[in-house]
Amino acid sequence: MSAFAQLERDQLAERTKAGLSVAAANGRKFGRPDIxxxxxxxxxxxxxxxxxxxxxxxxxxxxxxxxxxxxxLAMEEK
Structure with missing residues (x-):
């Protein structure tokens, strides 16, 4: 059973990475926006x-x- 669980975790990680790569290639930005x-x-x-x-x-x-x-207040004056 643990081998199947490990296989599923590995597949899930691969699918997640592939999805993130596709989204990044389509211009999707991740993380907190720059302000x-x-x-x-x-x-x-x-x-x-x-x-x-x-x-x-x-x-x-x-x-x-x-x-x-x-x-x-900590920013340097420009």
């Missing part, structure tokens, strides 16, 4: 931080999470 930062939001976050607001409050104002605000 380009909104430069206006970055500037506004920096401005609000300069006024002494906390990152959580800045996030509420600009409509972003606290983690996003921290990421915006």
């Amino acid at each position: 380009t930062p909104d430069h206006d939001a970055v500037k506004r976050a920096r401005h609000l931080r300069g006024q002494g607001l906390a990152p959580a409050d800045i996030g509420k104002i600009i409509g972003a999470s606290r983690a996003t605000v921290y990421r915006y």
Whole structure:
């Protein structure tokens, strides 16, 4: 029985890999989408931080999470 189970697992893995290859060849992208930062939001976050607001409050104002605000504040100015 275990030999059949192993055979089925191997076949399942092969079918999955083949399906992913076909999807990738057809232009399907996998994983989390890349998000380009909104430069206006970055500037506004920096401005609000300069006024002494906390990152959580800045996030509420600009409509972003606290983690996003921290990421915006850590970005180098361009």
